[in-house]
Amino acid sequence: MTKEQANRTQQEASENPDLMIENQVCFSLYSAANAIIRAYRPMLKSLDLTYPQYLVMIVLWQYDGINVKALGNKLHLDSGTLTPLLKRLESKQLLSRVRGEKDERVREIYLTEQGQKLKAQAEKVPNQMLCKSKLPIDELLTLKTGCDKIYENLEEGE
Amino acid sequence: MTKEQANRTQQEASENPDLMIENQVCFSLYSAANAIIRAYRPMLKSLDLTYPQYLVMIVLWQYDGINVKALGNKLHLDSGTLTPLLKRLESKQLLSRVRGEKDERVREIYLTEQGQKLKAQAEKVPNQMLCKSKLPIDELLTLKTGCDKIYENLEEGE
DNA sequence: CACAATTTAATTGTGATCAATTATATATCG
């Protein structure tokens, strides 16, 4: 029996559709998320930002002075991820990390002038991404609703 | 890629809604993917696998002897990710990495007996995840279709 | 056949994610 025949026999004998990669919602979601981060890379190149850094900047453009804990709540990330990321953005002169006056445990994150200015360049990114996705708005909205639901359901149990 | 906010009467009426985190489909997808990997962690703990390692094993249970390139095509990952990951699975005695006889460039990945046995324990994981998601099948299917579409659209122009 | 182009993996370096732990500041309570 050839190796090919052996493989085919094994494949046929082992059909549990739930364990096949092609049938897994989670794998589709995981691959799509990776693809999205890859797709953002060239667009964010000119801003010298990674996708998670771009997310942090988006929050800061709206909530300048926010602290690490609140930022983590908005982005669903913890200080283990955010602290080094914020230090990288600080070293790029986009923000400063200031100890809270009232409570010295907290770090408040303030945009520099350079960080504020970057917003103008970022304004065009969402529409570029919309075009790249090649999906109609209603499908994107359905997708967003599904992602938000599964996120809520997975997180609420802890 | 955002949801246009119908009424923007909140305090930030002057903000650009496209740049708000709450309106971004990509952020929802990114957060959901992170949440999924977190949700798998306790379930895969007893198998001593991470989520990407679990994905590799799923492919191997179906295509034992597959090479790194073909594995990467199935999982949408490259050798920079797979090589160290496969070495970790090899050190756990779940597989062996064999040079191709006919073509010595390729590495063929073969399950060990231990790696084959692990499948029995993994069989129950998909259903556990289904329960955790708390979503009806039709919504999961819709979600999967959307993810597959956006993946294809983003990758095709690569 | 020789040699350039291509293919396949591995390697290197940067950054992100997260669990677990640590350090410090603040709050609570006996």
Place this chain on the structure above:
DNA sequence: CGATATATAATTGATCACAATTAAATTGTG
């Protein structure tokens, strides 16, 4: 007041994702 508990960030260690590069084997072409 002082001891304990809680809250906030930072740190550490493991893993993953990926661009860029390197190494080696194979293929293609003159």
